[in-house]
Amino acid sequence: METNTFTGTKSSEEREYEILHRKTARRAAAEGIVLLKNEGGILPIPLEKKIALYGAGAGKTIKGGTGSGDVNERYSVSIYQGLKEAGYTITTEDWLMAYEEEFDRRRKEWKQAIWKKTEEEASLFDAYVSIPFLYPAGEMPKKTDGDTAIYVLSRVAGEGCDRYDKKGDYYLTEEEARLLSEICSLYENVVLLLNTGGVVDLSFLDEYKNIRGLIQVSQPGCEGGNALADVISGKVSPSGKLTGTWALHYGDYPNSATFSHNNKNVSVEKYEEGIFVGYRYFDSFEVPVRFGFGFGLSYTEFKIETIGMKHYDLGTDHAEIGLDIAVTNTGNRGGREVVQVYVSCPQGKMKKEYRRLVGFAKTKSLEAGERQQFEIRFPVYAMSSYDESVPGWVLEQGIYGIFVGSSLESSSFAASVKMQDDFVMVKTQNICPLKQELTELNAPVELMEARRGQWMKDAEHKPDIFLGAKDMVCRNMVYGTESEKISEKAKEFVNTLTQEQLIRLAAGEVVGDADSGNLGAAGFSVPGSAAQTCGCAKEKGLSYIVLADGPAGLRLQQTYFVKDGKIVPEPFEKSIERGFLCRDYKEPEGEKYYQYATAFPVGTLLAQTWDTEILKEVGEAVAEEMQEF
Numbered sequence: 323m324e325t326n327t328f329t330g331t332k333s334s335e336e337r338e339y340e341i342l343h344r345k346t347a348r349r350a351a352a353e354g355i356v357l358l359k360n361e362g363g364i365l366p367i368p369l370e371k372k373i374a375l376y377g378a379g380a381g382k383t384i385k386g387g388t389g390s391g392d393v394n395e396r397y398s399v400s401i402y403q404g405l406k407e408a409g410y411t412i413t414t415e416d417w418l419m420a421y422e423e424e425f426d427r428r429r430k431e432w433k434q435a436i437w438k439k440t441e442e443e444a445s446l447f448d449a450y451v452s453i454p455f456l457y458p459a460g461e462m463p464k465k466t467d468g469d470t471a472i473y474v475l476s477r478v479a480g481e482g483c484d485r486y487d488k489k490g491d492y493y494l495t496e497e498e499a500r501l502l503s504e505i506c507s508l509y510e511n512v513v514l515l516l517n518t519g520g521v522v523d524l525s526f527l528d529e530y531k532n533i534r535g536l537i538q539v540s541q542p543g544c545e546g547g548n549a550l551a552d553v554i555s556g557k558v559s560p561s562g563k564l565t566g567t568w569a570l571h572y573g574d575y576p577n578s579a580t581f582s583h584n585n586k587n588v589s590v591e592k593y594e595e596g597i598f599v600g601y602r603y604f605d606s607f608e609v610p611v612r613f614g615f616g617f618g619l620s621y622t623e624f625k626i627e628t629i630g631m632k633h634y635d636l637g638t639d640h641a642e643i644g645l646d647i648a649v650t651n652t653g654n655r656g657g658r659e660v661v662q663v664y665v666s667c668p669q670g671k672m673k674k675e676y677r678r679l680v681g682f683a684k685t686k687s688l689e690a691g692e693r694q695q696f697e698i699r700f701p702v703y704a705m706s707s708y709d710e711s712v713p714g715w716v717l718e719q720g721i722y723g724i725f726v727g728s729s730l731e732s733s734s735f736a737a738s739v740k741m742q743d744d745f746v747m748v749k750t751q752n753i754c755p756l757k758q759e760l761t762e763l764n765a766p767v768e769l770m771e772a773r774r775g776q777w778m779k780d781a782e783h784k785p786d787i788f789l790g791a792k793d794m795v796c797r798n799m800v801y802g803t804e805s806e807k808i809s810e811k812a813k814e815f816v817n818t819l820t821q822e823q824l825i826r827l828a829a830g831e832v833v834g835d836a837d838s839g840n841l842g843a844a845g846f847s848v849p850g851s852a853a854q855t856c857g858c859a860k861e862k863g864l865s866y867i868v869l870a871d872g873p874a875g876l877r878l879q880q881t882y883f884v885k886d887g888k889i890v891p892e893p894f895e896k897s898i899e900r901g902f903l904c905r906d907y908k909e910p911e912g913e914k915y916y917q918y919a920t921a922f923p924v925g926t927l928l929a930q931t932w933d934t935e936i937l938k939e940v941g942e943a944v945a946e947e948m949q950e951f
Contacts, residue, residue: 328884329848329951330917339950340396343920343943344545350936351542351549353658354927357560357619359527359536364511366556366621367470372411374468375402376505378457379476379517379539381418382425386541386874386924387519388480389451393875393921394850394900395544401474401515404547408555413466421460428458433903446895450903451482456490459497463504471509472554473502479519479541484582487572493523506530515539515550519924521568524612538564540927543874544920556621559657561684562930563618563729567601570612576603576763596762601730602675607766616662616679616729618930622653622690626661628726628736631785634699636793641702643739643787645681645726648695651688660684660932661726663698664733665705666774668720668741672707673765676773677725677733680704684933702789705739706747715748717741717794723777735777735784742790749798819859826856831866845869848951849889849917850879850897868951876919876947885912919947 331337357365367373383400386393399407402418412418432455439449457476475498477491489495494502506512513535516522527533537560542549552558572578576595582588598606601615629646649659663681667674681700688694705722706715719741727733819827831854832844845851845868852871860866870876879897883890890912895904922928922940931937 327847328889328915330882330915332913332915334916336396337918339946340918340920343922343947346936346939346943347543347920347922348545348549348552350928350931350940351546351923352552352558353933353936354540354562354923354930355542355549355553355560356538356540356562356564356617356930357536357553357621358538358564358613358617359534360619360621361534364470364513364534365537365554367410367513367554369409369555371469372413372467373405374414374463374466374471374505374509375405375412375474376414376417376460376463376471376501377474377476377515378421378425378460379474379515380472381422382457382476383474383546384476384478384517384519384541385543385546385921388454388478389447389482389898390852390871390877391480391873391924392898393544393872393877393919394880394897395875395921396880396918398544398921399547401472401517401539401547401550404549404551405554407548408551408557410551410555413468414463417460417463421458424458424460429455429902432456436903437905446903447898448482450898451480454478454480454483459495459501462501463508465508468509470511470513471505472513472515473505474515474517474539475522477518477520477522484588485520487578487581487584492521492572494526499526502526502530506532511535513537513554517541519926521566523572524568525571527612538562538930540930541874541924542927543923546923556655559621559655560618561620561658561660562927563616563660563662563932564613565615565926565929567604567611567615568613569604570610574604574609574611592760594760594762597673597675598763598765602678603763605730606676606770608769614729614731616660616727616733617731618660618729620653620657620659622651622655622657624657624659624688624728625650625652626659626726626728628785629695631724631737631787633787633789636789637795639795639797641793641795642699643702643724644697644699645724645737646695646697647683647726648693649685649688650693651690654690656687656689658685658687659728661698662729662733662932663700664725664727664730665739666723666725666777667705667707668718668722669765669767669771669774670718670720672709672716672718673762674707675765676770677730678704679730682932684931702739702794703747710752712746712749713752714746714750717745717747717789719744721774721778721781723774723781735780737785738781738787740786740788742788745791745794746796747794749796751799751801753801815862815864818862823856823858826858827864829856830854830869831856846889846891848878849882849892850877851951852877870948872919874924875922875944876951878917878919878951880916880918882915882917883910883912884915885910917951919951920944 627648634642664677722739724737725733726736845854853869857866
């Protein structure tokens with residue numbers, strides 16, 4: 323119920339939480355960077371080697387997404403800065419300086435385009451998200467004395483604008499293709515870095531054979547350049563694994579013809595893939611891929627062994643299967659490995675994918691020759707499938723094959739669970755019937771059964787567990803009883819509020835133009851925050867709540883001003899792109915406050931760590947900054 327409390331500080335000096343959280347962001351980024359290709363051991367690169375650095379993301383590294391995904395951090399470390407700070411000699415600084423000048427010119431043109439669209443029809447935010455900034459390719463390179471060339475391919479991604487199947491987005495532009503071709507003709511050893519928010523076309527790898535190294539950097543947050551340098555130098559052995567499938571061709575994705583703009587209909591999207599989304603499609607239909615789900619290389623090698631299997635808590639609604647796993651570092655460098663567990667379900671009357679991920683664990687850092695043993699547990703429920711006719715989650719009778727490995731492709735049959743009866747694990751209700759006909763992909767049952775038959779021959783020689791209905795407990799989900807979970811105290815309080823108060827509490831506090839709604843940067847007690855609930859019931863003891871919308875950290879204004887004991891209102895533009903889109907901005911009168919938040923890696927990269935502990939640390943760091951502000 324505090325009032326007149328101004329967030330941040332009056333000093334612009336870096337604070338302790340920033341320093342600590344940047345270390346967390348750096349470690350998380352390094353853990354989630356994925357090494358996809360390392361031909362001839364081109365990586366890591368010794369510090370005494372010279373690097374010829376090119377590409378949009380070299381000096382203008384994209385740290386995160388646009389819109390809500392943006393964070394107005396104090397500063398970000400580019401890949402160029404990170405490599406320089408690590409001690410590398412960069413031989414292309416003239417090229418990088420020329421690129422920066424071109425970049426700044428294009429950014430001004432982009433700003434003018436947004437302003438023009440705002441004048442014609444759209445709000446500034448709608449114009450901003452609908453006109454993504456296209457990074458220029460840069461001038462044609464000249465040969466330097468660099469030992470290795472590094473090219474950074476970048477793509478902007480964020481809310482409000484779908485990806486496009488065209489040059490400049492999924493495909494290289496003609497300028498980028500010429501630049502990359504020239505680099506490959508000038509340098510024998512080339513490393514490609516992908517500073518992209520999602521999948522891009524990599525078919526040119528088949529043409530340029532001297533691209534011997536490939537790294538998925540993703541959008542790595544404010545410490546991305548330092549994290550990338552840690553991986554390039556070998557200070558950190560890469561241990562990230564992909565969480566998406568990189569197809570050989572765009573048309574290989576099952577919804578490629580109908581997605582978004584591709585069928586000229588952006589109003590209706592039919593999810594006709596059904597359960598066959600991502601790796602479940604490519605694996606079940608045996609469609610070749612360039613880089614598969616869970617894939618990622620290291621600077622060392624590992625051996626994974628499945629030692630045994632146990633069951634836990636049978637006869638309860640939280641029964642589990644546990645696998646005893648041993649991982650040995652068989653290489654000559656330290657590193658971490660991710661062990662992934664997949665289940666292949668019986669192909670009965672329900673549609674099922676060939677394999678699904680049910681569990682995983684990441685080792686500690688293992689030195690050469692070191693071995694670690696641990697258990698990976700997963701719920702029996704993870705093996706069930708949804709049957710609309712029941713309706714509910716059902717374990718069908720049959721053999722459930724368990725596969726263990728360092729990726730989906732490399733995983734091999736290791737154990738089995740043999741279900742002796744059909745059993746409904748969770749009984750539900752179909753409360754969302756289809757409003758129109760939907761034709762979903764049919765499962766390639768015969769193909770999958772043939773593959774299952776190959777490993778089922780060995781089922782008797784692998785660890786197994788027999789389960790039946792006697793070991794299971796059915797949970798019955800009853801909808802419409804949620805109000806019973808609300809305390810009587812809360813109900814009594816709500817009954818004291820007027821209809822006007824209830825409406826305002828539901829809608830939130832709208833600041834300024836009521837037509838703009840409670841979106842973007844409508845929080846008034848913490849400038850730049852996404853929104854704020856209404857304080858209309860403060861006199862009854864219900865305070866307002868400030869809301870953050872940043873999935874990679876808090877998107878707040880870097881600075882704001884206080885005059886006569888009140889925060890000076892500033893335009894929405896101040897809260898995005900560090901105020902770059904503001905027109906004729908002048909600092910208002912008043913006392914200046916500073917509120918710097920940390921830009922963490924985007925969710926895709928955090929997922930690529932496969933490390934629940936680092937995710938917890940990032941979450942705690944964001945929570946600490948929420949508490950701070």
